[in-house]
Amino acid sequence: xxxxxxxxxxxxxxxxxxxxxxxxxxxxxxxxxxxxxxxxxxxxxxxxxxxxxxxxxxxxxxxxxxxxxxxxxxxxxxxxxxxxxxxxxxxxxxxxxxxxxxxxxxxxxxxxxxxxxxxxxxxxxxxxxxxxxxxxxxxxxxxxxxxxxxxxxxxxxxxxxxxxxxxxxxxxxxxxxxxxxxxxxxxxxxxxxxxxxxxx
Amino acid sequence: xxxxxxxxxxxxxxxxxxxxxxxxxxxxxxxxxxxxxxxxxxxxxxxxxx
Numbered sequence: 001x002x003x004x005x006x007x008x009x010x011x012x013x014x015x016x017x018x019x020x021x022x023x024x025x026x027x028x029x030x031x032x033x034x035x036x037x038x039x040x041x042x043x044x045x046x047x048x049x050x051x052x053x054x055x056x057x058x059x060x061x062x063x064x065x066x067x068x069x070x071x072x073x074x075x076x077x078x079x080x081x082x083x084x085x086x087x088x089x090x091x092x093x094x095x096x097x098x099x100x101x102x103x104x105x106x107x108x109x110x111x112x113x114x115x116x117x118x119x120x121x122x123x124x125x126x127x128x129x130x131x132x133x134x135x136x137x138x139x140x141x142x143x144x145x146x147x148x149x150x151x152x153x154x155x156x157x158x159x160x161x162x163x164x165x166x167x168x169x170x171x172x173x174x175x176x177x178x179x180x181x182x183x184x185x186x187x188x189x190x191x192x193x194x195x196x197x198x199x200x
Numbered sequence: 201x202x203x204x205x206x207x208x209x210x211x212x213x214x215x216x217x218x219x220x221x222x223x224x225x226x227x228x229x230x231x232x233x234x235x236x237x238x239x240x241x242x243x244x245x246x247x248x249x250x
Binding site: 024027028031064065068114117118119120121123124125130133134137138141152156157158159177184187188191 | 205221222225226228229230232233234235236237238239240241243244245246247
């Protein structure tokens with residue numbers, strides 16, 4: 001197999017090295033998509049695309065960074081396809097309207113006030129429990145399905161900007177905000193079940 | 201967090217937060233979720249897990 005000569009001589013990437021990156025790529029893909037088979041397919045497509053374009057790898061970035069970049073494009077293309085095949089209902093911002101209505105009913109009274117006030121979470125950014133909080137969130141992300149899950153993943157995990165997400169998924173700005181809000185409501189509810197809270 | 205909101209909306213949100221303790225808590229939780237989601241993404245990119 002041909003070995004690529006990188007700009008940085010310390011960084012090389014050969015075709016036979018690619019399978020070793022599969023677990024890392026699968027972990028990243030699994031954070032983004034809920035379906036394990038889809039994540040596998042995306043990783044497979046990434047490795048095939050990488051193999052085809054391995055001659056263009058110059059070692060400017062670490063091999064894993066280069067491969068994650070290809071995977072990100074695969075994920076965005078996948079979301080575009082899904083959105084094209086199952087667009088949101090006209091005027092609606094959720095593909096799980098029943099679940100959202102149920103969630104909103106449990107959170108808010110008819111006058112718009114909170115039924116149960118959010119708890120004060122101990123701050124994981126400053127605590128030794130950072131790892132535990134991340135594990136809880138990772139588990140909760142797996143249950144965040146539908147368009148709100150996709151929007152949240154693109155914005156907060158992949159760190160795309162809102163404008164780009166709206167363009168990729170064909171969303172209006174207001175649909176975007178509604179989907180992000182619902183994703184946060186669902187996630188906080190899930191996280192609260194698994195995270196130590198300081199009630200006050 | 202929602203810096204993309206139009207100015208008028210942002211002012212309305214700020215005013216509401218000033219009088220709504222539960223909403224301030226929710227906003228803080230949302231910031232924590234953002235931090236944690238980004239941390240998960242960055243760790244996965246680097247190949248380190250929680």
